[in-house]
Amino acid sequence: MKLNIALLAGDGIGPEVIDQAVKVSDAIAQKFGHEITWKPALTGAAAIDAVGEPYPDATHEVCKNADAVLFGAIGHPKYDNDPSAPVRPEQGLLKMRKALGLFANVRPTFTFPSLLDKSPLKRERIEGTDLVFLRELTGGIYFGEKGRRDNGDTAFDNCVYTRAEVQRLAKKGFELAMTRSKKLCCVDKANVLETSRLWRETVQAMEKDYPEVEVSYEFVDAVAMRLVQWPNSYDVLITENLFGDILTDEASVISGSMGLMPSASMGAEVSLFEPIHGSYPQATGLNIANPMATVLSAAMMFENFGLMEEGKAMRDAVNKALEAGIVTEDLADGGKAYGTKEVGDWLAANI
Amino acid sequence: MKLNIALLAGDGIGPEVIDQAVKVSDAIAQKFGHEITWKPALTGAAAIDAVGEPYPDATHEVCKNADAVLFGAIGHPKYDNDPSAPVRPEQGLLKMRKALGLFANVRPTFTFPSLLDKSPLKRERIEGTDLVFLRELTGGIYFGEKGRRDNGDTAFDNCVYTRAEVQRLAKKGFELAMTRSKKLCCVDKANVLETSRLWRETVQAMEKDYPEVEVSYEFVDAVAMRLVQWPNSYDVLITENLFGDILTDEASVISGSMGLMPSASMGAEVSLFEPIHGSYPQATGLNIANPMATVLSAAMMFENFGLMEEGKAMRDAVNKALEAGIVTEDLADGGKAYGTKEVGDWLAANI
Ligand SMILES: CC(C)[C@H](C(=O)O)[C@@H](O)C(=O)O
Numbered sequence A, B: 001m002k003l004n005i006a007l008l009a010g011d012g013i014g015p016e017v018i019d020q021a022v023k024v025s026d027a028i029a030q031k032f033g034h035e036i037t038w039k040p041a042l043t044g045a046a047a048i049d050a051v052g053e054p055y056p057d058a059t060h061e062v063c064k065n066a067d068a069v070l071f072g073a074i075g076h077p078k079y080d081n082d083p084s085a086p087v088r089p090e091q092g093l094l095k096m097r098k099a100l101g102l103f104a105n106v107r108p109t110f111t112f113p114s115l116l117d118k119s120p121l122k123r124e125r126i127e128g129t130d131l132v133f134l135r136e137l138t139g140g141i142y143f144g145e146k147g148r149r150d151n152g153d154t155a156f157d158n159c160v161y162t163r164a165e166v167q168r169l170a171k172k173g174f175e176l177a178m179t180r181s182k183k184l185c186c187v188d189k190a191n192v193l194e195t196s197r198l199w200r201e202t203v204q205a206m207e208k209d210y211p212e213v214e215v216s217y218e219f220v221d222a223v224a225m226r227l228v229q230w231p232n233s234y235d236v237l238i239t240e241n242l243f244g245d246i247l248t249d250e251a252s253v254i255s256g257s258m259g260l261m262p263s264a265s266m267g268a269e270v271s272l273f274e275p276i277h278g279s280y281p282q283a284t285g286l287n288i289a290n291p292m293a294t295v296l297s298a299a300m301m302f303e304n305f306g307l308m309e310e311g312k313a314m315r316d317a318v319n320k321a322l323e324a325g326i327v328t329e330d331l332a333d334g335g336k337a338y339g340t341k342e343v344g345d346w347l348a349a350n351i
């Protein structure tokens, strides 16, 4: 296969972890006979510094014409404490999601047997946890009308959803559930919100098309509790943008290995793959960041092209590295810590 | 002191736990020379069944004219799976909050040394946790305009906040922080929402009036993570209605003893006190529900009247019962389980 991949390294540790994912992906390409062309483009604070915009048109062109986007991380401390600054890296992120139509954010949370003890949760609560959130990513209160009235003394944010938006996301949820244990949980706040009632009635109407899938409906507050109590009682969860933002971050803590968690954002045309961790500015350039989440994101990318063996080869390499203790300091637990680059080299060599 | 207390027992186990709180409060009144008049009134599914409405006018009259409201729990399974039913118990709850102006929901989360092992979190993560959420309760997306367009295919919920609403809640937060460790965390999503930016700028402007309070600003998704990772790094947290709904429920899991967690909802005139647990319909009438959260809610009520010793006497009785193993089955851990009524009797006898 010939693959054109847009490469958005971004800020902080982004470039370092992206480098490793590229290296491991190239090893895959070589082994399985694919040809990858990487197309680097600017984003985040790096793009603001260079051209004054976090998601420049030139970057959008590169992404739109690519077969997929591999993304590092964005965010820089100089923008952190000023959410009202005129230009911010996050705006680029939201613009990119909308412009590329990345409507479904896929966030798996799973445990690695060798890392169970790193979780803040007790082992018996998390053993066997393997769940996936599908978060709607281009609608809801993120993109509704927002503004001020009364000389700035009243602020508003409108949350809007259409039936078509819900159907599109829910369809992905049902399909994913069919490939797993056929359990789907729709997370909403239908006892209070009209948008949630639209979500619920839309998903209810789709149930008949997937008779094998067992669907449950839970309120977002109840899920925020049960995720910590019994994460392994969930499988596929679908939810709207803001609930998804909160719950996927909560869920990411469960495994105790955030440095290992990948994600995908699926669009109709192009999809994007990125580690869930941030730009970790303090670690920039220190060669200590864990590249595994980015490598596993690249594995999701291969699988999304239908290249299942390729994805599996990458996952296997990561598992082998974990077992062999070829890990960065976040996972070293007092043992030897390898550098970002060294872990990347080892993974590439073990493809 | 002469106290007029509206008594809204509600549904499920509500009446049973309320009975125990009344019993223990009466023991306090006798010991400290107060006179409590209890004014029972209907609410929840019980009120729908009786008069067709979850928060009848007659109940509102009783609450409005009381010095405080002691509340049990509402909710009945027959309404659970139908959020679009024309009359639902939750509507009564929202109507009551608005009508009584209960703008600040106070939700403490603390650990009991003897119960640390019941938490899903590891002991070393939660030891010493003692935090309080102040959740705004009468504004935001709960009460903004909501509805449908396009023949029902588009739904919307408007989230609105005024500066005055934020100030009122934040003032309580700063005041509470002054009585504790002087740490205040404002939880928002100011990188995306205009209402959050209003929250943040309003709280920032108030900082100068409380120079001793150290204020931090965190995004709701980050708090959802850190609450599970390091709950004991928080003290007082203030937030808007929907974020508060999700985060307070998440936080309630930390202590491992939800059956012990009280809450208060403060208004300008009257305030309401209630356990955070629900109506637990399966346990109705079985004399197995834990009455301690309701007793501790009554303790918060006494303290809110400035009766600190009375509140302390109730807390001490609960601690003594926990140490002596006079507990309901949720805390019995294979040991002897006492009934709801028996625990209430013991607490009253130990005032
Ligand atoms: C940075 C922010 C705008 C973003 C979001 O809220 O979607 C982030 O939290 C995420 O989840 O990707």
Ligand SMILES: CC(C)[C@H](C(=O)O)[C@@H](O)C(=O)O
Residues within 6 Å of the ligand: A191, A192, A221, B090, B093, B245
């Ligand atoms: C029942 C529901 C409307 C309510 C809320 O969302 O406020 C509940 O979850 C709560 O937190 O008291």
